[in-house]
Amino acid sequence: MEANTITSMPRIGDKAPDFEAVTTTGKLKFSDYNKGSWVILFSHPADFTPVCTTEMSGFAKEKEFFANHNTKLMGLSIDSIHAHIAWVNAVHEKTGVLFEFPIIADIDMSISKLYGMLQPGESETAAVRAVFIIDPEGKVRLIMYYPLNVGRNMAEIKRTLLALQTSDEHKVAMPLDWEPGKKVIIPAPKTIEALAERKASKLEMVDWYLAKKTL
Numbered sequence: 001m002e003a004n005t006i007t008s009m010p011r012i013g014d015k016a017p018d019f020e021a022v023t024t025t026g027k028l029k030f031s032d033y034n035k036g037s038w039v040i041l042f043s044h045p046a047d048f049t050p051v052c053t054t055e056m057s058g059f060a061k062e063k064e065f066f067a068n069h070n071t072k073l074m075g076l077s078i079d080s081i082h083a084h085i086a087w088v089n090a091v092h093e094k095t096g097v098l099f100e101f102p103i104i105a106d107i108d109m110s111i112s113k114l115y116g117m118l119q120p121g122e123s124e125t126a127a128v129r130a131v132f133i134i135d136p137e138g139k140v141r142l143i144m145y146y147p148l149n150v151g152r153n154m155a156e157i158k159r160t161l162l163a164l165q166t167s168d169e170h171k172v173a174m175p176l177d178w179e180p181g182k183k184v185i186i187p188a189p190k191t192i193e194a195l196a197e198r199k200a201s202k203l204e205m206v207d208w209y210l211a212k213k214t215l
Contacts, residue, residue, distance in 0.1 A: 009116025023102035038071040039134045041116045043127035047087035073101035081105040183212040
């Protein structure tokens with residue numbers, strides 16, 4: 001497994017650190033996997049653990065949603081490839097759910113360190129529940145962290161992905177609790193001329209700087 005030598009965790013707006021890794025679908029280079037599509041890279045503390053099983057199953061069950069929105073999944077934990085394969089097999093046999101997306105075997109913790117997934121106050125040997133949403137240009141667009149004992153919210157992961165994609169497409173911003181179909185926020189005017197145009201528009205205006213519309 002090879003990873004670059006960046007030591008600080010990536011931040012929103014940074015280029016996602018590249019790496020090569022052994023995964024359950026074979027050896028992958030992240031930049032190749034990311035090319036042309038969004039990627040949700042997420043870590044879990046350990047294989048064969050209850051909360052992680054529910055989370056990985058949740059991602060697997062949503063494979064059609066993510067595929068329809070040009071998004072690939074990639075999991076990670078500090079376990080061997082053999083443990084990953086055994087876990088994938090066990091869950092499939094017991095529940096019928098198959099983890100088809102690649103799961104990184106980060107046994108040396110290099111990628112966990114690269115992405116700031118190891119947080120000593122929580123654990124020095126298990127990755128916290130981190131979520132990175134990375135756009136097709138390889139830029140980190142959103143980061144979520146959850147502790148070891150609290151599972152993620154799949155609805156929120158899906159909502160934020162759609163919010164990012166909608167914002168990029170229409171050059172708008174999303175208000176509190178935005179979901180598809182709800183009104184979006186139009187960027188505030190930056191000139192007196194633009195302000196006059198805003199006042200003469202048919203936008204729903206709370207004030208000159210806060211205007212909404214339906215897409």
